Amino acid sequence: MTGLTIRPMTPGDVPAAERLSDEGFHELDLRMQRATWPAPERRTPTHSQRWTERTLHFLRTDPGGCWVADDETGLVGFATSFVRETTWCLATYVVRPGLQGRGIGRALLEAAMQHGRGCLHGMLSASTDPKAVRRYHLAGFEMHPQMVLTGVVDRSAIPPVDKVREGTAGDTDLMDSVDRRTRGAAHGPDHELMQGVLRAIVSDSDTGSGYTYLDETGRVQLLAATNRRTAARLLWAALADAAPGSRVTVPHITAANQWAIQVGLAARLELHQEGYLGLRGMKPPAPYIHNGALL
Numbered sequence: 001m002t003g004l005t006i007r008p009m010t011p012g013d014v015p016a017a018e019r020l021s022d023e024g025f026h027e028l029d030l031r032m033q034r035a036t037w038p039a040p041e042r043r044t045p046t047h048s049q050r051w052t053e054r055t056l057h058f059l060r061t062d063p064g065g066c067w068v069a070d071d072e073t074g075l076v077g078f079a080t081s082f083v084r085e086t087t088w089c090l091a092t093y094v095v096r097p098g099l100q101g102r103g104i105g106r107a108l109l110e111a112a113m114q115h116g117r118g119c120l121h122g123m124l125s126a127s128t129d130p131k132a133v134r135r136y137h138l139a140g141f142e143m144h145p146q147m148v149l150t151g152v153v154d155r156s157a158i159p160p161v162d163k164v165r166e167g168t169a170g171d172t173d174l175m176d177s178v179d180r181r182t183r184g185a186a187h188g189p190d191h192e193l194m195q196g197v198l199r200a201i202v203s204d205s206d207t208g209s210g211y212t213y214l215d216e217t218g219r220v221q222l223l224a225a226t227n228r229r230t231a232a233r234l235l236w237a238a239l240a241d242a243a244p245g246s247r248v249t250v251p252h253i254t255a256a257n258q259w260a261i262q263v264g265l266a267a268r269l270e271l272h273q274e275g276y277l278g279l280r281g282m283k284p285p286a287p288y289i290h291n292g293a294l295l
Ligand SMILES: CC(C)(COP(=O)(O)OP(=O)(O)OC[C@H]1O[C@@H](n2cnc3c(N)ncnc32)[C@H](O)[C@@H]1OP(=O)(O)O)[C@@H](O)C(=O)NCCC(=O)NCCS
Pocket: 024, 025, 028, 092, 093, 094, 095, 096, 099, 100, 101, 102, 103, 104, 105, 106, 107, 125, 126, 127, 128, 129, 130, 131, 132, 134, 135
């Protein structure tokens, strides 16, 4: 590893990091491809733009959590991470294919984890790459398998859904309270980022409170609630809103969230496994469906 430098990421690094992230995850998808799960695709322009906006957001809120590795050829790896209250979260982490397995990832993760040294808890969503899983295990994370529900909703199975409404920026304090109860730390500034591009559905009644964010494809990006009944109500609301006949995805379900599996199978979705929720100093949040980068 001659000429390798580990240094803080700057906004000028973000376009190259975005290309490297697309390349690294595409190569991983091809390497780990399984017959049952959608064929690997390159990032859409919308996905690239959101990735870029999110990474610039991390650079604004947590410049000390974002690191890159350079050699004489340019950017060869990066790790972005952030602290929210008690919790350090790893957002994204890639080393250029062909240079993996030589210790670059270790140096990057150590730099990023320094940013979270005062935190009680840690969260990350691990890919299926055995190198990533090994790195996280060596860094003290426990691995909790993630499941994913996918398919076309059987609309005849949808129960009447009440006590839900559209979320607005005025719900942010409520969302932060639910976050603290379920995952031990609010999302704080990440709510504004999500509200800029995602649709929020909120449930807030005498029987419980919660919210979910959905993207334009109907993919659940985050769901948190104070009890399982409210969580199930929100998930049904999300599934009911999918365009009839369209494919929906509910990713990042841990075994602690059987309520989500119950809803998904009742809606006749398929259940698969994909990656791990890596946790340090905490149990799998529930009722909770985490976001892959904002956890
Ligand atoms: C995950 C990733 C960032 C780690 O970076 P890296 O430079 O490969 O990491 P390192 O070389 O420091 O560490 C990899 C470890 O796995 C080991 N390893 C290498 N090949 C392996 C394999 N096929 N199976 C299991 N372990 C392997 C290495 O020996 C090393 O362990 P060690 O430190 O005990 O020797 C990089 O591999 C990557 O970009 N993967 C694809 C994208 C991805 O999955 N990102 C993580 C998203 S959560």
